[in-house]
Amino acid sequence: MDLTLDAADLAWQARAREFAETVLLPHELDLEMTGALPQATKDELRRAVVAHGLNGINHGPEVGGQGCTQLQQTLINEELGKATNALWAVVWHPAAPLRQGTAEQIRDYLIPSCLGERRACVAVTEPDAGSDTGAIRTTATRQGDRYVISGEKWFVTSADVADYIIVHAIVDGDPHQPTLFLVDRNASGVIVKREPKFTHTYVFGHHELVFDHVEVGVERVLGGVGQGLELTKDWFVEARLQIAANCLGAAIRAFELANHWASRRVQFGAPIRKQQAVEFMLADMAVEIMAAKSMVYRVAGQIDHGADRKLAHAHASVVKLHASEMAGRVLDRAVQIFGGRGYMRENPVERLSRDVRVDRIWEGTSEIQRVIIGGQLAKRGTQVFTGWYR
Ligand SMILES: Cc1cc2nc3c(=O)[nH]c(=O)nc-3n(C[C@H](O)[C@H](O)[C@H](O)COP(=O)(O)OP(=O)(O)OC[C@H]3O[C@@H](n4cnc5c(N)ncnc54)[C@H](O)[C@@H]3O)c2cc1C
Structure with missing residues (x-):
């Protein structure tokens, strides 16, 4: 190997x-x-x-x-x-x-x-449809050679810098026809309802958008009518691996800073790393990061070597779940090792501790990843997760 x-x-x-x-x-x-x-x-x-x-x-x-x-x-x-x-x-x-x-x-x-000449944002989530994408009610009604899109989308990340929106809507009000549409950001009827603030200080916004009878030509359907959910499956694999990798980077930076601080900070006459309580926190961080890194690289490598699509999907859920929860634990320990300084916004560890919280929520919450993993176990058995690949 x-x-x-x-x-x-x-x-x-x-x-x-x-x-x-x-x-x-x-x-x-x-x-x-x-x-x-x-x-x-x-x-x-x-x-x-x-x-x-x-x-x-x-x-x-x-x-x-x-x-x-x-x-x-x-x-x-x-x-x-x-x-x-x-x-x-x-x-x-x-x-x-x-x-x-x-x-x-x-x-x-x-x-x-x-x-880099154009940029998209993605509008799937709605006030009444988050984890449950089957509850999406934004409708695209066919009228001749056009669709008329109406509905409300939440948490549309980067809507402030995007010039087009990939909108998930159901055609003619039929939940069995989930479909992606390419909608220009400045199209008539695309309205910014709110620009809420979030836990993290994100470089772009997460807008709430209203689509009020937005008209697009039939040529703006992406990937075929009814293909919306199918198309998002491969996308989830990529996006979940990306999140896992970002979490890994955040955890590693926090670990390096905390490890350095534990050597420099002297209390009770010795660097705090001499206290076993601190040393054990650092040791646990090392173990968790090494485990997560091994998983993330392995699954990425498997995909490069042509892993079966369903297997990639199941493994991407495992990796996203583990890496995002690992990052939360590592960041919490890093803040603790910095003490009061770990609670100051000028400290990268403080900012990262807020940044990684959303990784357990977006692109499928931790609970939804467990639902996916549990579903695979029921359908295909433990081998999906315990096996190795030749
Ligand atoms: C900062 C940010 C940016 C985002 N960016 C985008 C974006 O660009 N585009 C977009 O479309 N969406 C985006 N989202 C939305 C995100 O994908 C959803 O928030 C997420 O899917 C969860 O949906 P929800 O918030 O409605 O929570 P809900 O689905 O209401 O879930 C609430 C709680 O119930 C649990 N729960 C729900 N169903 C189950 C179940 N079957 N089993 C067990 N537990 C369950 C959840 O895990 C969670 O703990 C973003 C969200 C945030 C916070």
């Missing part, structure tokens, strides 16, 4: 690390203290992503992407995840279902998105 990273893997890792350290980290405190970055800075960051060749890492070069393997994407997202305030989000990952677009959609949406 070869678990080494090859030269190309290491080069991507180094590139992402350099980007995080020189481009993202300098903006952390400003963003935290002011609550938002100026538009000029956001534009500068977008250009820096392209200049570093980190645009479209999850798509092939034929559509303007970088053609990274899943493992390389994981290495990149781990490095980016070290940045607080979710600054990793400045590196866009055009949504996987765009690959299923028509030739025109690939030309007009996917390619410009990979190149």
Whole structure:
């Protein structure tokens, strides 16, 4: 079994690390203290992503992407995840279902998105439909060669910087026809209802949007009528691995800072790491991070080696669940090791402790990941999780 990273893997890792350290980290405190970055800075960051060749890492070069393997994407997202305030989000990952677009959609949406000329946000969640996507009520009613979309979407991340929205709606009010639509952000009838504040200081917004009789042509259906849920399955695998990698990066940064602080901070005449209570916290952090890293890299590698789609889906749930909960535990210990200083917003550990909380909620809550894992156990047995692959 070869678990080494090859030269190309290491080069991507180094590139992402350099980007995080020189481009993202300098903006952390400003963003935290002011609550938002100026538009000029956001534009500068977008250009820096392209200049570093980190645009479209999850798509092939034929559509303007970088053609990274899943493992390389994981290495990149781990490095980016070290940045607080979710600054990793400045590196866009055009949504996987765009690959299923028509030739025109690939030309007009996917390619410009990979190149950084366009940016999408994704509107699935509704006031009465969160974990239960079957309860989605946003309707797309066919009228001749157009659809008229009406409904309300919540938590639409990056709606403030996106120029188009991938909207999940049901066609003609039929819940069995879940469908994705490409809607221009400035289309008539797209209304920003609220821009709520959240626990983290996120680099972009999470808007509530109302779609009030928004008209789109039939050519704006992405991947076929009724394909909405099917298309999101592969997308979830990518997104959940990305979250797991970001969590890994956040935990590693906090661990390094806490380990350093435990050597420097002297109380009762000795560095606090000499106290077994602190030493054990550090030891537990090391173990948890090593376990999570092994899982995340393994599953990414398996996907690169052609893992079965259902297996990838089940394993992505395991990885997302474990890495996000691991990050919560590691960050909590890191705050504790810093004592009062760990509660100050100027400390990256404090910010990361808030940042990683949402990773147990979005892209399927921890409970929903357990539902998926439990479902696989019932259907396919323990081997799905206990087996090894040749
Ligand atoms: C900061 C942020 C950004 C987001 N960005 C986006 C975005 O860009 N686009 C988008 O569409 N959505 C986005 N979301 C929405 C996110 O995906 C949902 O919040 C998430 O899926 C949970 O839905 P909910 O909040 O309605 O909670 P609910 O589904 O109401 O769940 C509430 C609680 O009940 C539990 N629960 C529900 N059903 C079950 C079950 N069957 N078994 C066990 N427990 C259950 C949940 O685990 C949770 O603990 C974002 C959310 C946040 C907080």
